[in-house]
Amino acid sequence: MAGVTITNVSKSYGDIQVMYDINLEISDGEFVVFVGPSGCGKSTLLRMIAGLEEITSGDISIGDRVVNEVAPSKRGVAMVFQTYALYPHMSVFNNMAFGLKQAKTPKQEIDKRVRAAAEVLHISEYLDRTPRALSGGQRQRVAIGRAIVREPDVFLFDEPLSNLDAALRVQTRLEIARLHNRLGSTMIYVTHDQVEAMTLADKIVVLRDGRIEQVGTPIELYENPANTFVAQFIGSPKMNFFGSDDLTDTSQESFKNIDGEKIIGIRPEHLQACEDDKSMIKGKLELIEQLGEYALVHLIAESGNEFIVKMPQPPKAAKGETLNFSTQDNLVHYFDHGSGARSV
Numbered sequence: 001m002a003g004v005t006i007t008n009v010s011k012s013y014g015d016i017q018v019m020y021d022i023n024l025e026i027s028d029g030e031f032v033v034f035v036g037p038s039g040c041g042k043s044t045l046l047r048m049i050a051g052l053e054e055i056t057s058g059d060i061s062i063g064d065r066v067v068n069e070v071a072p073s074k075r076g077v078a079m080v081f082q083t084y085a086l087y088p089h090m091s092v093f094n095n096m097a098f099g100l101k102q103a104k105t106p107k108q109e110i111d112k113r114v115r116a117a118a119e120v121l122h123i124s125e126y127l128d129r130t131p132r133a134l135s136g137g138q139r140q141r142v143a144i145g146r147a148i149v150r151e152p153d154v155f156l157f158d159e160p161l162s163n164l165d166a167a168l169r170v171q172t173r174l175e176i177a178r179l180h181n182r183l184g185s186t187m188i189y190v191t192h193d194q195v196e197a198m199t200l201a202d203k204i205v206v207l208r209d210g211r212i213e214q215v216g217t218p219i220e221l222y223e224n225p226a227n228t229f230v231a232q233f234i235g236s237p238k239m240n241f242f243g244s245d246d247l248t249d250t251s252q253e254s255f256k257n258i259d260g261e262k263i264i265g266i267r268p269e270h271l272q273a274c275e276d277d278k279s280m281i282k283g284k285l286e287l288i289e290q291l292g293e294y295a296l297v298h299l300i301a302e303s304g305n306e307f308i309v310k311m312p313q314p315p316k317a318a319k320g321e322t323l324n325f326s327t328q329d330n331l332v333h334y335f336d337h338g339s340g341a342r343s344v
Contacts, residue, residue, distance in 0.1 A: 002063030002076065002153040003028040003186060004049060009058035011044060011210075019044060019210040022058070026188065026203075031180050033189045035197040036207035036233070042190045043158055045207070049188065050079050050156050062153060078147035079156040082163060084139045086131040092118075093127040096145045110149075117148040120182060121175070137168040141175070148183075157189040161196065173199065194234055198222070206230050228340035231265050231333060237296060239265045239333070240307040248279045248324075262343055265333035268296070268310040271325040279324035283307060288314045299323060 004026040011019035019041050026032050034042035047053040049060055051072035059066050067075050086095050093114055100110045118124040121141040131139055140160060147155055157176070161169045177200055180187050191197055197204050198218045206213045206221065206229075214226040218234075225231035225239075232238040241263050271281070283299025286306075295314040300306050315323060334343040 003030070004154060004188065005059075005061040006045075006049075007059045007061070009045075009048065009060060010056050011041075011048065011053065012056045017056075017210070019048075019056075022212060024205060024212065024215065026186060029184050029186055031187045031189065031200060031202045032205060033191060033197040033201035033203075034205050034207060035191055035194055036213075038192060039209075040207040041210040042192075042205075042207050044210075046079075046156055046158055046188060046190050049154070050077055051075050052079075076153035077156055078150045078152035078154075079158065080140075080143050080147050080160045082159040084131070084143045084163075086139060086142060088131055091128055091130060092123065092134070092142050095131065095142055096149055099146065099150055113149040113151070114145070117145040120148065120179065121145050135168075136164050137172050140164065140172055144176070144179070148179075153186065155185055155187040157187065159190055159192070161191075161193075169196075176200065195236060198234070204234070206233060224342070225265075225333065226342055228263075228265065228335050231335070235267055237268045237308045237310065239267050240271070241265050241335075242281060242301070242305065242307070243303070243337075245303040246281060246301045246305050248282055261337050263335050263337050265335060266327050266331065268308040270327050270331040271307075271309045272327065273309075273311070273315065274324050274326040276324050278326050280326045281307070282322055282324055283309075285315065285317050285319055285321050285323055287319075290314055297323075 006022050006024040009019065009022040010017065022045065034045060036042050044053060048055050051067065051070065055068060059068060061067065062075055062077065087098065096114045096117060097110045100113065115124065118127055121144060123138060123141050123145065126134060126138060131142065161172055164172060173196060189200060201218055203215060204218055204221055205215050208229055214221060214230045221230060221234045225234060228241065243263050281301060283301050285297065286300055287298040289296040295311050297309045297311055297315060298306065299309065309325060317323060335341065336343050
């Protein structure tokens with residue numbers, strides 16, 4: 001096992017720069033998730049670590065070794081892709097063993113590693129089947145098993161759950177978490193799904209337009225987002241933002257410092273229904289999403305600003321009716337109106 005150090009790494013395709021001065025330290029045994037919208041550079045960064053993309057400047061180290069010029073097969077990494085990329089004519093056993101056979105690993109050692117990995121992933125009974133006889137989740141486990149048998153220093157996952165349905169995504173996500181706990185290996189995982197990031201990661205790296213916006217534990221990013229981008233990307237539903245014209249007369253004094261230079265952010269789960277005389281935000285009811293254990297209530301403030309409140313029970317109100325909400329002072333986030341940066 002080994003950690004990964006990324007130092008001043010940039011990437012350009014000709015005159016077009018896509019990654020800017022990336023600096024990141026990933027500890028040995030850590031589960032790190034790269035998250036961000038499409039086109040933010042998370043897969044490019046992963047592929048640079050794997051050696052599938054050349055870096056334009058900077059250094060990437062795996063353990064104590066700079067690997068800029070090291071071939072992908074010699075870096076001690078194994079990658080699991082979004083597509084399973086299994087050989088359809090081969091059995092599960094032979095798919096998992098293929099890389100070891102290419103490396104001329106002794107037959108007895110191959111058998112030992114493949115069967116051990118299959119047991120970890122609960123696919124021992126499928127070793128004689130071909131991929132077409134497996135479900136999507138089972139195929140993805142075979143792809144993960146193919147990486148495990150290589151006994152890499154670092155596992156790289158590039159959106160491995162994207163092709164699975166909702167139920168299988170949850171199940172396979174749990175299996176990946178268990179796999180990390182069992183192996184204790186360094187794992188780097190790319191996703192655009194912030195729920196995957198929050199549930200899997202020891203540390204999350206939020207990227208936007210080829211730059212790192214913030215690095216921290218899931219709870220650090222949830223409680224102390226560095227800017228409005230991170231605040232809206234981490235958390236579901238996304239954080240609400242309000243200006244001074246959204247506030248009621250009774251709350252203007254409490255938040256008088258937000259004028260035109262500051263905005264406040266409040267998560268949907270931190271707004272609570274209240275009486276009119278205690279109201280901080282008023283909104284006309286537009287839509288209720290009833291999700292069983294909670295309801296997402298969509299409202300429009302007097303300023304026209306749309307916001308969402310997460311409530312344990314749907315309000316007993318008609319569409320268009322005005323509802324009142326308040327929150328606790330310690331749950332309010334302040335951001336600069338121009339830059340979007342967090343403001344104390």
